[in-house]
Amino acid sequence: MATTTRRTERRTDALSRARIVEAAIEILDADGESALTFRALAARLATGSGAIYWHVANKSELLAAATDDVVARALGGAASEADPEQEVRTLALRIFDAIDAHPWVGSQLAREPLQLAMQQILEAIGQRLESFGTPDRALFDAASALTNYIVGVAGQNAANARLHVHDEGRTAFLEQVATRWTDLDAEQHPFLSKVAPQLADHDDREQFLAGVDLILAGIRTPH
Amino acid sequence: MATTTRRTERRTDALSRARIVEAAIEILDADGESALTFRALAARLATGSGAIYWHVANKSELLAAATDDVVARALGGAASEADPEQEVRTLALRIFDAIDAHPWVGSQLAREPLQLAMQQILEAIGQRLESFGTPDRALFDAASALTNYIVGVAGQNAANARLHVHDEGRTAFLEQVATRWTDLDAEQHPFLSKVAPQLADHDDREQFLAGVDLILAGIRTPH
């Protein structure tokens, strides 16, 4: 026959878990966490909201799946470098950048327990740490510490992104916090008032990496 | 007059921001984040849901206020010890324990940007770090790293608590994750499968402190 339509090739608009998760990610990226509703998702997929429940148990599972997807993509094909410490650094930056591009992943990571996405990160970090020559117990603690740090920053970044969608207002916000800190009573808040000028011109990515380096230095330290 | 009722002393059931926040904390502690609704809050305060809006702008502000309260209490009157490093440790543990007692604070901290509660923590940590002799710039980075780490752990703990309300099921959950890790393909997940046995008997609080010590060691390291 001339027009062969293979059975395995369904219509493009056929519903599937993968297509649902993909659409969810698009909505989350475009309009943020609050925009992801089953109604919006159903509309985008040109179906009824109930249809989604055939492929996905509920919203929390959908969010977890979307997060797993993004994290897997960020971690995928992580090129191995000569220096294992450098590997941890680039790995951490990959996750940072992924969360920067998809802020909702940050909130999700911060509120999910030992779910797939967290496991992926922990495994990736742990693998790179193996060659440090740390004893097993300390190694688990070290990998956990790094993962928790990364997830913590992720949550804060997501919160920032939620506050001023799409960068404009970000510097305005930082300046506002900076003046708030400057105006604080130096007696009661010596640290914040001293550090206020640094806030305006600091780079989130650099500060994130500085924290990673701090923890790495700690891991290197004997005992 | 015999029965003097001072004007400033209102009826016990008079609404006020403080009383609203207090009631909110009680609900959050007793039944978790999902139980805090304006209707439930209004019922507990024996008033209409709209009345709450006279004292509080919206739910997010209410959650922030509740979080600030708990954090302030946890940080309040932090006794100063001889060793500044030990001070950081006990400070971190205070926050950890507060979040353990009020898991919802963990989720809240992880999703709020540079709000009051985060500022309080950053200030408290930063103050203790001052005496380490770190240069200003590195000091800001160090305090941020510690705060982000603490907040990251907080979020994870809150997630765990949400999963198995009130401890029962916690060990069951850990064991379940442990077997999941054990069953993983050791080729693809060498770290998790190696570390699985440690999961069941590890202590969250100890591991948290190990992470704090790791960062402290990193801060002590020159350059």
Next chain:
DNA sequence: ACCTGAACACCGTTCAAGT
């Protein structure tokens, strides 16, 4: 100034009914 509570515009989720 402060409180009441019905009403509005949403949610996630379910489910009988369809194909």
Next chain:
DNA sequence: ACCTGAACACCGTTCAAGT
């Protein structure tokens, strides 16, 4: 087996009306 879409049981928030 999979989809439809109305219906249910909720939400946060607003607001006219009261005191």
